[in-house]
Amino acid sequence: LQNERRRKEFLMYCTKRCCEENLLFWVDVQKFNSEEKEETRELIADRIITEYIKNGAPMQVNIDGPIAENILNKQENGSPLPLNLFATAETKVLFLMEMDILPGFRKQENTSLSKREKKSQTLQVPSTSSPRLKLVSLSPNSIRRAVQSYPAGRRRKSIGS
Secondary structure, X not given: OOOHHHXXXXXXXXXXXXXXXXXXXXXXXXXXXXXXXXXXXXXXXXXXXXXXXOOOOOOOOOOOHHHHHHHHHHHHOOOOOOOOOOHHHHHHHHHHHHHHHHHHHHHHHHHHHHHHHHHHOOEEEXXXXXXXXXXXXXXXHHHHHHHHHOOHHHOOOOOOO
């Protein structure tokens, strides 16, 4: 989550799965935690509570009722907001992402990586079967089959043979 590029990829995955609120909540909590000015921190906290914590919030995160109530009570009591205001909710959301969302993301990522590896192993060469040059894909396996089917007497000997 600390790597911006990977976080964007994860956000795209979460958005496709309609669960982006978890990651967006975490990002906003990081802003709250790193803000030094109390006034700005309170504005960020208000937005987090309105967007993610209140019952019926547009992007309500899946946290236990007592956790949400504790946050709301601390906001309403009028005293300065503690820096750890969202710590329990953040831990819960991170756990949910780790257990429910991250495994699917990793699986998709491995599948995508495998497809990219196969694609990078495919060589584009001109076809000689047509008067026009057209590109055909040759994977390592198709190259091996073509070499094996080529008449033995016509194969070039490799250097050193």
